[in-house]
Amino acid sequence: MVFVAHEEASFNSFAAVLGNDVAIKAYREGTLPFPDGAIIASLHYSHTPSEENNKVFGRSQSFIAGAPTNVQFMVKDSSKYAATGGWGFAHFKDGKPADDDFMKTCFPCHNQAKTRDLIFTRYAP
């Protein structure tokens, strides 16, 4: 399990992206599409300035992962999820899954990263 960090500044969001062994192996070897069984998790946090760090540095430079906002999963099963590019999507906020309307937005956006099997996040070695 290895992370890939990214940040969405105007959404004030930090993400750490984790993969199970199947996903990380595919990431490392550049295998596309990801094989069935790959699971990718994205842990999202608020993008928060660190006042205590900035006090030490003497200037505003440090941002940290603040409160958790949601946890998302993508699970590869090319038969079960054939209608959505082979990926099943999940979204949890405060431990509760999102409703169907919300979930309909996942695939159309991720499908724009079709050349990378719907996965935006690249591997950070």
Added chain:
Amino acid sequence: MVFVAHEEASFNSFAAVLGNDVAIKAYREGTLPFPDGAIIASLHYSHTPSEENNKVFGRSQSFIAGAPTNVQFMVKDSSKYAATGGWGFAHFKDGKPADDDFMKTCFPCHNQAKTRDLIFTRYAP
């Protein structure tokens, strides 16, 4: 091993902070000072806009961990490193350790976080 992400915007740096079991246990339980044997690693990457992601989103919002810049470690051994608050420091760039002059800068800065046992990064659950 769990991560804690932070970012230093004006240094254009992304960090993922990892701990061994001793360190993460102390993080989770809020134990201060960290016990001997705790090891904390900070993986630093350049803070890079993602043009391919922004193209999909239709606006400039996405930053990712770019090229790795350095890897740093803090190792707790209260007798061996008594002179520097019980922490040994290490810094590697392209797999090579930093020289002695560079290493002299670690402790004075981290010592400003004395109330948190010299560790700036907080735990992101």
